[in-house]
Amino acid sequence: MEKKIYERPHIVRFETGMPGKFGMRNDLPPTTHIDGVAVSELVTRFGSPLFVLSENSIRTAYRKLYKAFSTRYPKVQFAWSYKTNYLSAVCNIFHQEGSWAEVVSGFEYDKAISNGVDPRKIIFNGPAKTREELVKATENGSLIHIDHLDELYLLIDVAGSVSQKPRVAIRVNMDTGIYPMWDRFGFNYENGQAWDALNKIMHSGKLDLMGLHTHIGTFIMSANAYAVAASKLADLARSLQQKFNHHLKYLDLGGGFASKNTLKGSYLPGSDTNPSFNEYAEAISSALINSHFTQGELPLLILETGRALIDEAGYILSTVIANKRMSTGRRATIIDAGVSLLFTAFWYQHQITVAQGNSQYREDTSLYGPLCMNIDCIRDSINLPLMNVNDHVVIHNTGAYNLTQWMQFIHLRPNVVLIDEKSNAHIVRNKEDQDSVNGNEMIPEHLAKFE
Amino acid sequence: MKINQNLAVSESGFLFNPGTGESFTVNPIGAEIIALFRKGMTQDQVIDSITDQYHVDRNTFEKDLQDFTGILKTYSLLKQDD
Numbered sequence: 001m002e003k004k005i006y007e008r009p010h011i012v013r014f015e016t017g018m019p020g021k022f023g024m025r026n027d028l029p030p031t032t033h034i035d036g037v038a039v040s041e042l043v044t045r046f047g048s049p050l051f052v053l054s055e056n057s058i059r060t061a062y063r064k065l066y067k068a069f070s071t072r073y074p075k076v077q078f079a080w081s082y083k084t085n086y087l088s089a090v091c092n093i094f095h096q097e098g099s100w101a102e103v104v105s106g107f108e109y110d111k112a113i114s115n116g117v118d119p120r121k122i123i124f125n126g127p128a129k130t131r132e133e134l135v136k137a138t139e140n141g142s143l144i145h146i147d148h149l150d151e152l153y154l155l156i157d158v159a160g161s162v163s164q165k166p167r168v169a170i171r172v173n174m175d176t177g178i179y180p181m182w183d184r185f186g187f188n189y190e191n192g193q194a195w196d197a198l199n200k201i202m203h204s205g206k207l208d209l210m211g212l213h214t215h216i217g218t219f220i221m222s223a224n225a226y227a228v229a230a231s232k233l234a235d236l237a238r239s240l241q242q243k244f245n246h247h248l249k250y251l252d253l254g255g256g257f258a259s260k261n262t263l264k265g266s267y268l269p270g271s272d273t274n275p276s277f278n279e280y281a282e283a284i285s286s287a288l289i290n291s292h293f294t295q296g297e298l299p300l301l302i303l304e305t306g307r308a309l310i311d312e313a314g315y316i317l318s319t320v321i322a323n324k325r326m327s328t329g330r331r332a333t334i335i336d337a338g339v340s341l342l343f344t345a346f347w348y349q350h351q352i353t354v355a356q357g358n359s360q361y362r363e364d365t366s367l368y369g370p371l372c373m374n375i376d377c378i379r380d381s382i383n384l385p386l387m388n389v390n391d392h393v394v395i396h397n398t399g400a401y402n403l404t405q406w407m408q409f410i411h412l413r414p415n416v417v418l419i420d421e422k423s424n425a426h427i428v429r430n431k432e433d434q435d436s437v438n439g440n441e442m443i444p445e446h447l448a449k450f451e
Numbered sequence: 452m453k454i455n456q457n458l459a460v461s462e463s464g465f466l467f468n469p470g471t472g473e474s475f476t477v478n479p480i481g482a483e484i485i486a487l488f489r490k491g492m493t494q495d496q497v498i499d500s501i502t503d504q505y506h507v508d509r510n511t512f513e514k515d516l517q518d519f520t521g522i523l524k525t526y527s528l529l530k531q532d533d
Contacts, residue, residue, distance in 0.1 A: 006507035009481035009519040011466070013526060014474040325518055329525060361478045386478070389511065 084306030215254030259311035314399025338369020
């Protein structure tokens with residue numbers, strides 16, 4: 001006789017009371033396939049846990065954001081934020097779509113060069129550029145965004161030792177009505193630091209002032225903050241026109257657009273509450289078009305959007321290691337992907353679905369990773385179908401920051417796979433082995449042996 | 452194991468305890484286990500019966516049954532034999 005499919009026995013008591021104001025459906029269907037490839041096949045071929053990236057999702061997001069801006073503003077340029085995800089395969093998708101590179105360190109700068117980016121299309125941000133890096137970026141004609149006065153003076157000094165004139169912008173921080181106000185990057189607008197720095201640059205005659213940059217924060221839930229930022233940059237540009245008859249080539253509004261992830265503590269999902277691409281585009285474009293610029297004067301608008309372009313393209317596939325019950329009676333499930341791979345679990349309530357046949361029964365579960373650390377909690381509380389050991393789960397919206405901020409802790413880091421537009425899966429970063437960790441270590445001779 | 456014999460269990464998995472007025476929902480395999488206990492089966496007999504019928508190894512089911520009976524005890528639906 002054919003045996004029946006097994007599901008864990010489950011009982012739940014009916015609770016009566018007022019329904020929650022924010023009661024929503026949470027019985028998401030299983031994610032059996034990603035871009036046409038079966039999750040079970042991916043895990044069998046490439047192991048578990050596994051990072052999966054969707055090329056189709058990346059290109060779709062890019063084109064959607066570009067359309068939102070290019071239909072509202074005449075000159076738009078995106079620069080891919082390397083720190084968000086600097087796997088070369090990912091960077092090159094953005095470069096194929098037309099993105100420049102936005103880097104924040106010498107490591108990222110060299111990576112963009114080795115990816116084949118035209119150095120004149122690299123924006124060099126970041127608060128810690130060395131003299132050698134500034135010389136290299138100057139000689140290459142890259143766009144250097146000056147973060148502080150020490151860097152400004154250093155760059156003026158560098159300008160005296162190289163034949164090219166550094167192409168620069170300053171980074172401007174400002175009050176855009178949001179909290180917290182980011183004031184650690186660049187020169188402040190309100191207290192006049194930014195205007196002072198611009199005067200120093202113009203009077204030095206050694207730097208080619210190309211534009212202005214701001215990065216007002218991250219995961220900005222108010223599109224209007226960008227309108228304020230754009231207006232303030234436009235005001236600085238007008239002051240430069242009036243005083244020096246200097247016309248800037250570009251205004252760079254940085255990054256910070258929210259993805260569709262749900263921040264911890266939110267009642268409603270991010271997909272419902274976070275501003276859309278159109279809302280951001282409308283705020284920024286309207287502010288610039290309504291400013292003093294005449295039609296022919298409108299500067300190039302640069303955006304360094306990272307998170308909102310890549311978050312939804314990333315998945316982590318993981319496997320159930322164990323089910324257990326906590327002292328309070330709560331169900332807990334341990335999976336093989338922890339916070340060492342999913343740094344963003346500290347910020348987001350990641351959407352998680354099962355990857356196989358869905359049980360109609362659900363239970364409130366705490367989802368823990370495999371680390372021997374109490375903080376290794378992927379979700380404090382999530383309503384999931386009944387899962388057995390060796391079942392798979394899919395963690396959604398993991399494309400931003402996790403592949404740059406992940407850490408090797410206790411376990412080796414897994415394969416990263418990209419699914420192309422024809423549903424072919426490619427490894428774009430190999431899983432680590434013992435040598436990946438131990439290869440750079442050296443043991444002094446007196447410590448080489450022991451009884 | 453001694454199951455509360457007053458429980459009303461519907462075919463669709465609705466369970467009512469007239470002693471406390473509490474209602475529960477139980478999945479089909481859970482309802483089957485409760486029915487087996489009501490017939491007076493021991494824990495080992497329940498394990499034999501379920502592992503004969505379902506795609507599950509003995510260790511996995513024994514662990515899940517232990518968890519399930521723990522919850523039944525918490526809800527006062529099941530008592531440990533004296």
